[in-house]
Amino acid sequence: MANLHFELVTPEKLLRSEDVHMVVVPGTEGDFGVLAGHAPFMSVVRSGELTIYSGPNTVSGKIHVEGGFAEVNERGLTVLAEAATEQA
Template identity: 55%
Template structure:
């Protein structure tokens, strides 16, 4: 099967750059799969899991939350607001982080603090759901 260049970038780091055979992308209008020669398209991302095939060096399943996907003649580039390799998630630590954020939401002194903590909590709960599947 033909391959194409794929880059996955988060604010913290470049998570992957290399050739792959396909990537399933959680687009805002629904999941779509990219292969070599895919028509150009741009899409925002919704919360979901990227599924990467055809490269043993690539993380196979990556949780993403927010961002953009750009398919062009050069390949696929994903700029994700949050990206986590599901193979690296430790369930015990994730559960503790969720409990801590639930306390932060309950203890927030201002609406702004509560909203920030709630947004982080929702992100971790989405990650927890992705890990479970």
């Protein structure tokens, strides 16, 4: 199973840089999931919950993000968030 490289960055610091199974991002046009090999694109991120999956059915983290941008390219997924807070 291929892994997706995921990075979450805020103006203050790099919050996450890890290989994951999938990330579901709150986009302005609706939530979207990104797996390894996803087609390249960019999206505006709305305030909401970003969900990280370490396996097909395993949620390894939930992070509340406050706006920003997401970019998917050959290196993986990068989310540039205005602010982010880990959920308990």
